[in-house]
Amino acid sequence: MRTAGTARAVLQRAPRNLDVVELPLPDVGPDDALLAVEACGICGTDVEQYSGALFDSIGPTSPFVPGHEPVGRIAAIGGRAARRWGLAEGDRVAVEPALPCGACRECRTGRYTLCAGWDHYPMSYGFIPAKIPPALWGGFADRMYLHPNSVVHRLSDAVDPTTAATFNALAAGVEWAVEVPGTRAGDCVVVLGAGQRGLACVLAARAAGAAQVIVTGLASDRHKLDLALELGATATVEADGGGVPEKVLAAAGGVPADVVIDVASYDTTTVLDAMAIARRGGTVVLAGLKGGRPVPGWVSDDVVVKGLRVQGVRAVGHTSFRRAVALIEAGDRPLHRLVTHTFALPDAAEAVETLAGDRPGARPVSVVITPDPVPPPPTHP
Incomplete structure (x- = not known):
């Protein structure tokens, strides 16, 4: 299906160099989808990306859109993808970072987080160079492309999206x-x-x-x-x-x-x-x-x-993500207390620096980026 318009995305061009840019929205084919990002969590890997510490080992040398812990709603989806994932437009999902090839030995034996089957680059959201179409490969954006091999988990509408953005950390736990x-x-x-x-x-x-x-x-x-x-x-x-x-x-x-x-x-x-x-x-x-x-x-x-x-332990498997989503949806634990800071896209650098401890007095635990500023909670006399 034809998708008109552009997306706002944070582009990292070099260490400690983040810009908000407009990128064209891709057409959505029968097997893929487009995510309207509501929130994206940040972890220590984002800090190492931002500082350039990962560039020598796994990081892209060309610009890329960071963000590998996104939560959002399906903005557009192809027919086969809708049937395969059991999703429709408007459904909220959490997206696993790994983007497996589906054909290598690791993928075929269920260890897709160790996938080494892509011949051009280790495929994981938030790490793929923007030169690989359609460029929108990260959660520091208001739209993110969902490849046919994406692994997604449906989330309840009742869950606050910033709390839901803790799904990756919880899955690791x-x-x-x-x-x-x-x-x-x-x-x-x-x-x-x-x-x-x-x-x-x-x-x-x-x-x-x-x-x-x-x-x-x-x-x-x-x-x-x-x-x-x-x-x-x-x-x-x-x-x-x-x-x-x-x-x-x-x-x-x-x-x-x-x-x-x-x-x-x-x-x-x-x-x-x-x-x-x-x-x-x-x-x-x-x-x-x-x-x-x-x-x-x-x-x-x-x-x-x-x-x-x-x-x-290196990464997180499907079962752990499912159990993490169940913990979030149960709503019986104060998961919102994990999220100490939220930032909008233009403040992505400040968000990463806050988690890194480079902002005196911030005392962060989990930091979340949202496409637009999150309004403060109402105050009562």
């Missing part, structure tokens, strides 16, 4: 704190790191029935630790000054951890803490990247002697 380690009712779970993914791990672990969920963080992140308690954590530990394993064991009443998830970025000491905190036969999930740095003092014999299962 489900994957890392529940699906991968096999967390069961009654388990003791320890989360090292109180960022948005760490807080999502709290929500997911408690929803899975964990009896204790203990979260660590720095004293400077006290607001995040306090939020962890609101979201279901049974205790928090300030990691300043070291001695984290001992502090965690005391907070757990002497109960060793069945599952430990390390979501702390760049800090290699948390890997050693995780190994020490886990019980014999326990599971350690490594999720926080350390910038390629080795872990000083790591002794592999500790893994053998304690019989630990150590699992790295």
